[in-house]
Amino acid sequence: MPRFPPALICGALLLLSLRPACAHAETGAQAWLRYAPLNQEAARQYANLPAVVVLRRDSAVLRSAPAELIRGVRGMLGRTLREEKDLPGENAILLGTFSDLQPVAPGLASRGGIHDDGFLLATRKLHGLDCLIVASATERGVLYGVFALLGKMARNESLSALEETQQPTAPIRWVDQWDNLDGRIERGYAGPSIFFENGSVRADLTRAGEYARLLASIGINGCAINNVNANPRVLEDDFLPQLARVANAFRPWGVRLSIAVDVSSPQVIGGLDTFDPLDARVSEWWAKKFDDIYRLIPDFAGVVVKADSEGRLGPATYGRTPADAANVIARALKPHGGIVFYRAFVYNHQLDWQNPKNDRAKAAYDNFHPLDDKFDDNVIIQIKHGPIDFQVREPVSPLFSGLEKTNEAIELQVTQEYTGQQRHLCFLPPMWKEVLDFDLHAGDGPTPVKDIVSGKTFHRPTGGFVAVVNVGMDKNWLAHPLAMANLYGYGRLAWNPNLDSKQIAEEWTRLTFGNEPLVENTISRMLLESWPIYERYTGPLGAGTLTDILGSHYGPGVESSERNGWGQWHRADHQGVGMDRTAATGTGYVEQYRAPVAKMYESLKTTPDELLLFFHHVPYTYVLHSGKTVIQHIYDSHYDGAEEAANLVKQWQSLEGRVDEERYEETLKRLAYQAGHAIVWRDAVCNWFFRTSGIADQRGRVGHYPDRIEVEAMQLAGYVPFDVIPQETASGGKAIECAPSAQKCAATFRFDRAAGWYELDVEYFDQNNGQSKFRVLLGDQVVDEWVADDLLPATKPGGDASTRRRISGLALRPGDKIRIEGIPEGEERAALDYVEIHTLPQ
Amino acid sequence: MPRFPPALICGALLLLSLRPACAHAETGAQAWLRYAPLNQEAARQYANLPAVVVLRRDSAVLRSAPAELIRGVRGMLGRTLREEKDLPGENAILLGTFSDLQPVAPGLASRGGIHDDGFLLATRKLHGLDCLIVASATERGVLYGVFALLGKMARNESLSALEETQQPTAPIRWVDQWDNLDGRIERGYAGPSIFFENGSVRADLTRAGEYARLLASIGINGCAINNVNANPRVLEDDFLPQLARVANAFRPWGVRLSIAVDVSSPQVIGGLDTFDPLDARVSEWWAKKFDDIYRLIPDFAGVVVKADSEGRLGPATYGRTPADAANVIARALKPHGGIVFYRAFVYNHQLDWQNPKNDRAKAAYDNFHPLDDKFDDNVIIQIKHGPIDFQVREPVSPLFSGLEKTNEAIELQVTQEYTGQQRHLCFLPPMWKEVLDFDLHAGDGPTPVKDIVSGKTFHRPTGGFVAVVNVGMDKNWLAHPLAMANLYGYGRLAWNPNLDSKQIAEEWTRLTFGNEPLVENTISRMLLESWPIYERYTGPLGAGTLTDILGSHYGPGVESSERNGWGQWHRADHQGVGMDRTAATGTGYVEQYRAPVAKMYESLKTTPDELLLFFHHVPYTYVLHSGKTVIQHIYDSHYDGAEEAANLVKQWQSLEGRVDEERYEETLKRLAYQAGHAIVWRDAVCNWFFRTSGIADQRGRVGHYPDRIEVEAMQLAGYVPFDVIPQETASGGKAIECAPSAQKCAATFRFDRAAGWYELDVEYFDQNNGQSKFRVLLGDQVVDEWVADDLLPATKPGGDASTRRRISGLALRPGDKIRIEGIPEGEERAALDYVEIHTLPQ
Numbered sequence A, B: 001m002p003r004f005p006p007a008l009i010c011g012a013l014l015l016l017s018l019r020p021a022c023a024h025a026e027t028g029a030q031a032w033l034r035y036a037p038l039n040q041e042a043a044r045q046y047a048n049l050p051a052v053v054v055l056r057r058d059s060a061v062l063r064s065a066p067a068e069l070i071r072g073v074r075g076m077l078g079r080t081l082r083e084e085k086d087l088p089g090e091n092a093i094l095l096g097t098f099s100d101l102q103p104v105a106p107g108l109a110s111r112g113g114i115h116d117d118g119f120l121l122a123t124r125k126l127h128g129l130d131c132l133i134v135a136s137a138t139e140r141g142v143l144y145g146v147f148a149l150l151g152k153m154a155r156n157e158s159l160s161a162l163e164e165t166q167q168p169t170a171p172i173r174w175v176d177q178w179d180n181l182d183g184r185i186e187r188g189y190a191g192p193s194i195f196f197e198n199g200s201v202r203a204d205l206t207r208a209g210e211y212a213r214l215l216a217s218i219g220i221n222g223c224a225i226n227n228v229n230a231n232p233r234v235l236e237d238d239f240l241p242q243l244a245r246v247a248n249a250f251r252p253w254g255v256r257l258s259i260a261v262d263v264s265s266p267q268v269i270g271g272l273d274t275f276d277p278l279d280a281r282v283s284e285w286w287a288k289k290f291d292d293i294y295r296l297i298p299d300f301a302g303v304v305v306k307a308d309s310e311g312r313l314g315p316a317t318y319g320r321t322p323a324d325a326a327n328v329i330a331r332a333l334k335p336h337g338g339i340v341f342y343r344a345f346v347y348n349h350q351l352d353w354q355n356p357k358n359d360r361a362k363a364a365y366d367n368f369h370p371l372d373d374k375f376d377d378n379v380i381i382q383i384k385h386g387p388i389d390f391q392v393r394e395p396v397s398p399l400f401s402g403l404e405k406t407n408e409a410i411e412l413q414v415t416q417e418y419t420g421q422q423r424h425l426c427f428l429p430p431m432w433k434e435v436l437d438f439d440l441h442a443g444d445g446p447t448p449v450k451d452i453v454s455g456k457t458f459h460r461p462t463g464g465f466v467a468v469v470n471v472g473m474d475k476n477w478l479a480h481p482l483a484m485a486n487l488y489g490y491g492r493l494a495w496n497p498n499l500d501s502k503q504i505a506e507e508w509t510r511l512t513f514g515n516e517p518l519v520e521n522t523i524s525r526m527l528l529e530s531w532p533i534y535e536r537y538t539g540p541l542g543a544g545t546l547t548d549i550l551g552s553h554y555g556p557g558v559e560s561s562e563r564n565g566w567g568q569w570h571r572a573d574h575q576g577v578g579m580d581r582t583a584a585t586g587t588g589y590v591e592q593y594r595a596p597v598a599k600m601y602e603s604l605k606t607t608p609d610e611l612l613l614f615f616h617h618v619p620y621t622y623v624l625h626s627g628k629t630v631i632q633h634i635y636d637s638h639y640d641g642a643e644e645a646a647n648l649v650k651q652w653q654s655l656e657g658r659v660d661e662e663r664y665e666e667t668l669k670r671l672a673y674q675a676g677h678a679i680v681w682r683d684a685v686c687n688w689f690f691r692t693s694g695i696a697d698q699r700g701r702v703g704h705y706p707d708r709i710e711v712e713a714m715q716l717a718g719y720v721p722f723d724v725i726p727q728e729t730a731s732g733g734k735a736i737e738c739a740p741s742a743q744k745c746a747a748t749f750r751f752d753r754a755a756g757w758y759e760l761d762v763e764y765f766d767q768n769n770g771q772s773k774f775r776v777l778l779g780d781q782v783v784d785e786w787v788a789d790d791l792l793p794a795t796k797p798g799g800d801a802s803t804r805r806r807i808s809g810l811a812l813r814p815g816d817k818i819r820i821e822g823i824p825e826g827e828e829r830a831a832l833d834y835v836e837i838h839t840l841p842q
Helices: A010-015 A040-044 A060-077 A139-154 A206-217 A237-253 A280-296 A322-336 A360-371 A398-402 A429-437 A449-453 A484-495 A501-513 A517-538 A595-602 A609-615 A630-653 A661-693 B010-015 B040-044 B060-077 B139-154 B206-217 B237-253 B280-296 B322-336 B360-371 B398-402 B429-437 B449-453 B484-495 B501-513 B517-538 B595-602 B609-615 B630-653 B661-693
Strands: A052-055 A082-084 A092-097 A119-126 A129-136 A163-166 A172-176 A222-224 A256-261 A302-305 A339-343 A379-384 A407-413 A463-468 A708-710 A715-717 A719-723 A734-738 A745-750 A756-765 A773-778 A781-787 A802-812 A817-823 A832-839 B052-055 B082-084 B092-097 B119-126 B129-136 B163-166 B172-176 B222-224 B256-261 B302-305 B339-343 B379-384 B407-413 B463-468 B708-710 B715-717 B719-723 B734-738 B745-750 B756-765 B773-778 B781-787 B802-812 B817-823 B832-839
Touching: A052 A060, A060 A092, A060 A139, A060 A206, A060 A237, A092 A139, A119 A139, A129 A139, A139 A163, A139 A206, A139 A501, A172 A407, A172 A484, A206 A222, A206 A237, A206 A484, A222 A302, A237 A256, A237 A280, A280 A322, A302 A322, A322 A339, A322 A360, A322 A379, A360 A379, A360 A398, A379 A398, A379 A463, A398 A449, A407 A429, A407 A449, A429 A449, A429 A484, A429 A501, A429 A517, A449 A463, A463 A484, A484 A501, A501 A517, A517 A630, A517 A661, A595 A609, A609 A630, A630 A661, A661 A756, A661 A802, A715 A719, A719 A745, A734 A745, A756 A773, A756 A817, A773 A802, A781 A802, A817 A832, B052 B060, B060 B092, B060 B139, B060 B206, B060 B237, B092 B139, B119 B139, B129 B139, B139 B163, B139 B206, B139 B501, B172 B407, B172 B484, B206 B222, B206 B237, B206 B484, B222 B302, B237 B256, B237 B280, B280 B322, B302 B322, B322 B339, B322 B360, B322 B379, B360 B379, B360 B398, B379 B398, B379 B463, B398 B449, B407 B429, B407 B449, B429 B449, B429 B484, B429 B501, B429 B517, B449 B463, B463 B484, B484 B501, B501 B517, B517 B630, B517 B661, B595 B609, B609 B630, B630 B661, B661 B756, B661 B802, B715 B719, B719 B745, B734 B745, B756 B773, B756 B817, B773 B802, B781 B802, B817 B832
Parallel strands: A052 A082, A052 A092, A092 A129, A172 A222, A172 A463, A222 A256, A256 A302, A302 A339, A339 A379, A379 A407, A407 A463, B052 B082, B052 B092, B092 B129, B172 B222, B172 B463, B222 B256, B256 B302, B302 B339, B339 B379, B379 B407, B407 B463
Antiparallel strands: A119 A129, A119 A163, A708 A832, A715 A745, A719 A734, A734 A832, A745 A817, A756 A802, A756 A832, A773 A781, A773 A817, B119 B129, B119 B163, B708 B832, B715 B745, B719 B734, B734 B832, B745 B817, B756 B802, B756 B832, B773 B781, B773 B817
């Protein structure tokens, strides 16, 4: 008889609602908390795990600790632990706060100086019995310890002679969601909100509870659930009980509820004729509002404020400062222990681009540095990691070292707004690590960003980490099966920023896909390579992502940054490229850094290649430290990145049969799409710079596509050519679409190469405002057909919509007629860009 | 670059509607026609497969041949063959009838004397080019050849120097469906009809077409789509165009449509005052009716008739014979080439059980043997393989050797009416092989059943095979993922009854689950063991299945056969058991066999053990050839069978990760259920015979269940004990159910064994007229909960409903209180039978 029959009899498990579903295929809904049955060998090392779990005192949060332990052990070992209220006459697992455990296991807390949410995992002999202890100063710390213990088991790590303490680096470990009350999520790419629909909180908050559980498992203790572009309605009296329902769903997991608020609320919904933060009626209004909130939500955490930014109202309306606005709210929260996150993302988005001294990167420092001693102690300034806006590569924001008397939190982005929107693989912890480890030279010793935001450097009472996550109703939370590695990585770094990215990638892979070495090595390597790959085929050298910044922030749009007030200029012209931010000749932005940092960036010689164009304007022929010219680096990196993206597909294919089919297929589909879209990016950026610079690719690739046939050169029926705008987002600047009157269109060409086996790539435009149908015929034989039904962020042909359809294994003969038929639907006119035909090895 | 990128890029494949879906998990919908991508090594041997397929002449059936070949090759190799109308200037695959191919490849037909649906697979040099030829005398034979070719590739068999002919053993290779026009299927266990709903043919006949494709792939060329208990409505004028739609769906696959008809139709729907087959108006009516049908369905195959049987009207109404009834219809069909299947399943179901000479087994022979020279040449007598009714073990029907001047077909049953209804694994080809190979000594040399039904023995113009299949709308066709092996096996044996069961099991496994040796060996072994296992725990020694023959034909019901007119008696009393069918002292049934067979069965000494109780009444102490007494054999075989059923679960578990998750989980669930239900069977049969015989089990098992706790002995709240009928279908004859007024009930007991790890089996009754909820608590801790929501064929507690819930990995301590709570719903009163507690090895 097998060791753990129930865990092995998945058929039976399927029926057990108490157990984690041993699903037909994994949807990803369980993320890294799968508790999949361990194999016999791995299970054997836990044979002596006590059969009893003891929780001596109960509470909403503490209750989750034994429940989670029982759930996890049942999933992994097929055993149901017995839950007891006191020490039994046998070995046991003891859970509790230090004070709960003091009577039975005295002196635990003194070891290791554990405080706040830190925890202890230890084996102890108590009354002659072997006990495994999970203890913390806080209730949620006990829960964190249980998750840590279960994680060790899931990764098959030893539990014998356990003596481990973990202490989070900072008290603030939060996530923000940019969910609108109508259920849409700003910059969310994984379905509608798990919190709101149709202007109200959802009736079913199951997913909110599951999200809180995931957050707790990585030590996150707060969550702001609505868009920072806040709807004042969240503070209306009848909405507060709805918020309380979300808080109730969060509470068992020690996650405290927060909301984003609009500073004009006292006027917009409060009936006052002002929202001037210095007006006594306004401060009274806020005080009463929070009294009401805390009556319903005693553990309410506080609020997030975005003001005077991107069209939001703010204290500037009354000539007041951000400190005035933050403090009036902070003082209302203070009696209840609440805090205010005030976002430093305040800038003028109508900058005059013709003034070479203007620089959006300077805004946060300019606005907040002068206010350094003006913020109350329960205000935290929430600072994006870079001075612009979550670009694929930015320097660290100088504001971190510009506030010594103010609490800070770093704002990171798990939702991949500028990094592929979860359609491209982009594992961000390596980027975050570079930011967190960056020494701003703000004191005598090293002052890395991680020490500043955690409050250590400037001895601040609080501070820490915030990430914009934007999970949605998609079963796997973030749409791409590998994207949850970013949420996991964020949580792990917020807990301990000294972890390295490789360890995080490996931990996540083992928990999410199992412990097989090939799986662990392949997926973690793919994750670790993915950010540099994405950077290469989008926008290297610190130029930003070169995306369409005025629209979707997704596909290429090189010139969208230029000649407008948004200030994301890279100032490329026919001679050179880059923003001169030096003190000597540029905007002077570098002066916001402390001297050693400023000195490094001021000089072309000491500026690292990867940030060159962020700090300097150089000719295309400028030679990098690498020995390449800037223009050749742009070409090479884009070709390299696209090739590496194609290689990700092959790496993933080596795992077929080693990961469950559902996640395997979904990931493969996204990686194959990414490989195609990387070519769209490559061609758009390379061609734009070739056209602008006039300098040819030394390797002859840019502008030359020997396998490519432009559709506008084919024999067309119903199809008409048109100019794509911007031109670099279609091959040759042109595409074809069905004429307004056409029901069905066709583009035909003659194959004139040698007989052989080929693959045919059809580049078409898949918009979200129609579902065109396509067929490909070889002579009279239909060899492929598909529907363009993806929901890309595109309503017209261009870089956002451009999609590759690969038809492989075609036996082509000279003289063959190949016809592509399109049937348009709605505003999607079955547009096509080009065809490529590649030889397959025999 | 991999050899066949598209086949490997499943993500891309998912989008290709033309390709077989590379699904997230396999539903079983593709059955054995999966065309799963071959691994590189396997694919390599087909590298030289021609790129062109040639079909020189088109037709509805021929069209399917290249289409299927293209589909299969694309799935397995990721290549799209080019379809041409004539020989190209390169290697090619030629498909066609011999006459089609004569101009380009003369003399193919003369080789091997291929005729009818037989086919040739051969490589030939034509005009200096290497061609692979698939040829047949018939159009459907070409299609069969293509399926054979694709099957070879799917099983990774060599195609080099191919020279193979296959010739079916008989022209009749049919399936029947017992579908009612309302969509229900009599003795169907896999969802509603794929043909009918709400009294009409379905609007969407996609599944009917897919079914025909599956049938064609195993050489089946006819299908009767409605219940033999026929609704006369199928012949109404407005229904005929609906039938034509089904025929259209079948036609591309060479499957001819047939229907079951009611012989009273001329009266019931024809407006005549009689259906007397000798009345001229009746014969005219039939003639006109078939003229109408053939106008709509030119390839209509004929009809199936069940008459004077189980309450159906028939020629006996007018004192006419089955020959009169068959011939009047046959003559109406004759001008169109149609045939009549007249079922020999005619018997009196109101037999006097008190007359020891009465014997239902004699009915078919008694009714049809005297009519041997009376049937027209286009009538086929359809004879169930055994004299009773698809029992788990019967002798061969003596009627096969009782008709020398009449066409015959053997009727088999793929739908597992008496063999576990696809909830139990029961691979039937080994049983069918025993029947087909059985020598009836009807001539000078060997005359096995297979030679008689194919027409060889008595030189009949036609004959062959019919099976009742009853696929349904369940995605995997027959509900149990392994049950389709029976349809496959049936088709293979109807094509070539000389194949052995092991080869069939291996072929099917490779096609259905892939070519990994462990998978092939394990599944084929499980299949081959499954019929004997099922026989052991249900009804060995030829006693039949001992099921409830008056109801579901599913669970145990030992006495249901006795003392009623249905004639399935085994005549068990306190002294002995078995039907005496000898000539000397019994019913004389054995005299229906030819002398050598009759002699064997007449003697106790020469009757094989496995059929002992079919032919003889013996005392329980009678000693078998095996050396065991009959009663001990009954005990031992039932315990062995139940243990072997449990072992099937373990065998299947060895395949985890080696077959796709969806089919793995679904199969595991059914096997786990079967293992539990085998114990219900074991206990019911053993206890019934123990009670009746008074003879104890030598091994002390029957009646002693040391690990078992009867629920009626527990402390009950809301639950009340009651007597289960028949008593052997519940442990101790008693169970408990919630009192009519109770909303929630509980049964509590104290655990008093040593501390340790245990598994707890809760035996409960899952009816189809309610969905009760159950919870199991250990002290205050909920350790399991489930809903009794299966749709077993049961409306009351008993052997059909009895279901095991296994809760494993429980740490139990002496003194523990274990409580089972039930919440009844509807007529299902949350009934419970017993609990068993088993030690788990530490």
